[in-house]
Amino acid sequence: MIGLENVSYGYGDGELLSGITLDLSPGSFHFLTGPSGSGKTTFLKLCYMELVPTAGHVRAFGRDVREMDRDDIARARRRIGIVHQDCQFLDHLSIAENIALPLAVGGRAGPDDAENLDALLGWVGLGNRAGALPPELSGGERQRAALARAVIMSPDVILADEPTGNVDWEMSKRLLSLLAELNRMGKAILVATHDLNLIRAAKTKVNARVLRISDRRLQLAGADL
């Protein structure tokens, strides 16, 4: 659904990523690791079309990103759920409103939303925090809310950038099982993380491939973990 073909990207001088080829197909589960600053976030930005590659091609749902205009990109993003490292909420709206925002933005708000939203809040364990503002939530609650927002449009692809960055181990495992559940429903999942324990824990639940960014290139790092 999202395919990278020989993609390179550089900020000004020198390349950060080069010659990257990857295909995120339905039902796949990828981990992306690498040291800080190795380009994990940049890689994800290329996937959700915030950045356009300096060389090579990124295709989203069959279309080359370079040929897409701003509205095409907006429409494609509705099929991609993103969990950001810093969550990116609108702080003046309640958690429930933030989670439902993609529906309003996509013009998909409908009558059964209230029920669906309640079910979703329950699924991520935030049923009793629906009216709270984002700054009032703990780190783990925010991460789960971000995941709920990422999946409310029932996207085909879920991209998560360090989703367990500032939560404890119990919460990490819960987030992981939520992602595994989504993966079993056929979503393509890509999680950027440097948490090797998380990757080991995942191996028991899903058939995940582990990718590593090293020396600007993407390598398959499966078996040694």
Next chain:
Amino acid sequence: MVPPTGFTAQLTVFSAAAMAFLAVFALALSLAAGRLADRWTSELARSATVRISAPQGQIEAQTRAALGVLQTTPGIASVRVLDKDEQQALLTPWIGQGLPLDVLPLPQLIEVVGDETGYDSEGLRQRLAAEAPGARLDDHARWREPLVRAAGRLRDLGLLSILLITLTTAAMIVLAAHAALAANAQVIRVLRLIGAQDSFIVHAFVRRFTARAVAGATLGTGLGMLAVLLLPDAPETAGGLAAGIGFRGWGWLWPLAVPLLAGFVAFWATRLAALRSLKELS
């Protein structure tokens, strides 16, 4: 969607109200000047005076001759010889009462009223000169024309003021919208990331600024109309333009267009400003 901003919102409403208030006055001035120009053009243009100054014995004969000319001139609806009392009434404001007018050698005045088509002043002048040498046609053109020009210019200035007020409102809304867009860059970024199209984001800002401009302009227009309504009444003959400022009859509907215009201007100004600055964001 966009967080509320109390202070800048109030500034936008206040500016729209102030501009609408000024626009109502510019409108009242334009309409009054327009009415004045029309009146000086049409009403006064149709009336003229023929003055017959001749030695006492000849006045009557020349008056008859002049009347003969006037009555056979096409485009003249009515001709009337003013009697002594009427002439005295005309002079009283200038020289006071109680003057023995009988002893003064007053010229005879004839009031001429043209019909819709009007008459040829120059031709009439020549024929009068031939038939009654003491007769002079005064069609008020000499003092009327500069007045009509002045009133017309005043009306144009009023309309220009409305145009400037409109443009200033647009500029102000663009500045306010730019400030709001810059202050909400993070909100816009989040909305973009979850799949908002530009039109959705633009709509959120446009709705807000149009509502503020219309609310402010409605308030300003209301106050402006009230202020015009409460202008002290002065008789129009004495006050001229100053007394004429205001709205007459259906003219009161004109200022109601001010909030609509403000809304229209705000809608387009915000839309264009937002679309342009969104292009600069990723």
